[in-house]
Amino acid sequence: MTTLDNATAPSTSQTPAAESAARHLWMHFARMGGRGPENPVPVITRGEGVHLWDDRGRRVLDGLAGLFVVQAGHGRRELAEVAARQACELAYFPVWGYATPPAAELAERLAHLAPGDLNRVFFTSGGGEAVESAWKVAKQYFKLVGKPLKHKVISRSVAYHGTPHGAMAITGLPKMKQDFEPLAPGGFRVPNTNIYRNPEFAGDPEAFGRWAADRVEEAILFEGPDTVAAVVLEPVQNSGGCLTAPPSYFARVREICDRHDVLLVSDEVICAFGRHGHTFACDKFGYVPDLITCAKGMTSGYGPLGALIASDRVMEPFLRPGVTFPHGYTWGGHPVSAAVALANLELMAEEGLHQRVLDNERAFGETLGKLLDLPIVGDVRGDGYFWAVELVKDKATRETFDADERERLVRGFLPGALFDNGLYCRPDDRGDVVVQLAPPLIAGQAEFDEIEGILRHTLLEATSAL
Structure with missing residues (x-):
């Protein structure tokens, strides 16, 4: 029986890659102390379809699409070949006052796919940079239109929006920020849409949506509408565990932003490019933002790329004579990544991956819902191919785990x-x-069943140990 205290059983050896990683690789969001032969760094060597292999030859199901990224699955040679061809033709040139054919074509493609009049694309290297760019656009936009005091951003508690100092100031996770404070001033928080933790609304989700949206207006009014530039929210909130919102929520937030001349930013770094069965999840949830931030699934992970997509209204003052947006990234719009993104979007369309998600999302949720018979499982929630299983200490009271139990269980x-x-x-x-859980979009019922089975077995082990 595996226990919480011997979960990471000592290994008798480590591969050369694991040894090099332990000595030299500074891993992201990871504890790096104590790595060595007794506790080797996990090394992933290859992927194929929905599966990964490590340096010991073990095959595992990729239940997170890498990091909500690999929409089309691993090992897609056709995408790798596009990257190679583009690198041979033009491996790099910046979009600092210049264009490359892949960047120009991808910008046009994204403009056509985006809702409403979101027609202008600013490329970044990834999602955090896209959020950072959105805040800077919002600040400069209001200066250009004669409202220079509007600079604050409202986001939701527990929400994650990236690690750059500006994006981190928008992030609603105090423990993630405390080591890097002081951050950029101007970030303010409102309640999120976790109805499981607001059981008084359990019988009326529409009322909960109105209540949560009204907290956005309350914050705008408290800070002063003449100081608030933007509201940033994800269609489905990642951090906190796939927090969905009632249909009334987004429409009401859109109305509130319009009423107070505040830009609505849809942070779709995870949610875009098919994760919810649409190119942009705001389409699915019935709202048109002023700005969209996106990344991850745009290339299915075959190249690093992010983007900020702006409406014509937001872009208008930046097109005035003599105006410059003094912001950019060396790797933004990289021609190889842009070419791969174009090929990935085409591949996803040809294989009908968006419709596959729409056809299978209910089955995925229902399969995970079987876990609700376990005493440790309190809630199963999500949408599309983006779901969370919330674990609880006491199912009846919804009591969560204390700090020591979290340490032993989660890490x-x-x-x-x-x-x-x-x-x-x-x-x-x-x-x-x-x-x-967020598997590649090529996953189906066989993978859903495998995920549920492994989760069930592992959570039963955890329950016994606890």
């Missing part, structure tokens, strides 16, 4: 046990304790 037991049992996914306690 000590679950990552290694899930991987050893054949599943890569994400145990997370930035909010309450959840396990997140």
Whole structure:
């Protein structure tokens, strides 16, 4: 029986890659102390379809699409070949006052796919940079239109929006920010849409949506509408565990932003490019933002690329004579990544991956919902191919775990046990304790069943140990 205290059993050897990583690789969001032969760094060597292999030859199901990225699956040679051809023709040139054919074509493609009049694309290297860019655009936009005091941003509690100093100031996770403070001033928080943690609204989700949206207006009025530039929200909030919102929520937030001349930013770094069955999830949830931030699934991970997409209204003052947006990134709009993104969007369309998600999202949710018979599972929630299983200490009271239990469960037991049992996914306690699932969009019922089976086995082990 695996226990919480011996979840990471000592290994007798480590591969050369693991040894090099332990000595020299500064891994992201990771504890790096104590790595070595007794506790080797996990090394992923290849992927094919929905599966990964490590340096010991073990095959595991990729239940997180890498990091909500690999929409079209691993090992797509056709995407790799596009990258090689583009690199041979033009490997690099910046979009600092210049264009390349792939960047120009991709910008046009995204403009056609985006809702409303969001027709202008600013490329970045990734999602955090896109959020950073959105805030800077909002600040400069209001200066250009004669409202220079509008600079604040309102986002939701527990929401994650990136690691740059500006994006981190928008992020609603105090523990993630405390080591880097002071951050950029101007970030303010409102309640999120976790109805599981607001059981008084359980019988009336529409009322909950109105209540949560009204907290946005309350914050704008408290700070002063003449000081608030933007509201930033995800269609489905990642951190905290796939928090969905009632239909009334987004329409009401849109009305509030219009009433107070505040830009609405849809942060779709995770949610765009098919994760919810649409190119942009705001289409699915019935609102048109002023700005969209996106990244991850745009290339299915075959090249790093992010983007900020702006409406004609936001772009208008930047087109005035003599105006410059003094902001950019060396790798933004990289021609190889842009070419890969074009090929990836075409591949996803040809294979009908958006419709596949729409056809299968209910089955995915229902399969994960079987886990609700376990005493440790309090809630299963999500949308599309983006779901979370919330773990609780007491199902009747919804009591969560204390700090010591979180340490032993989320960081000590679950990552290694899930991987050893054949599943890569994400145990997370930035909010309450959840396990997140977001497989490649090529996954189907066989993979859903495998995910449920491995989760069930692992969570039963955890329950016994606790």
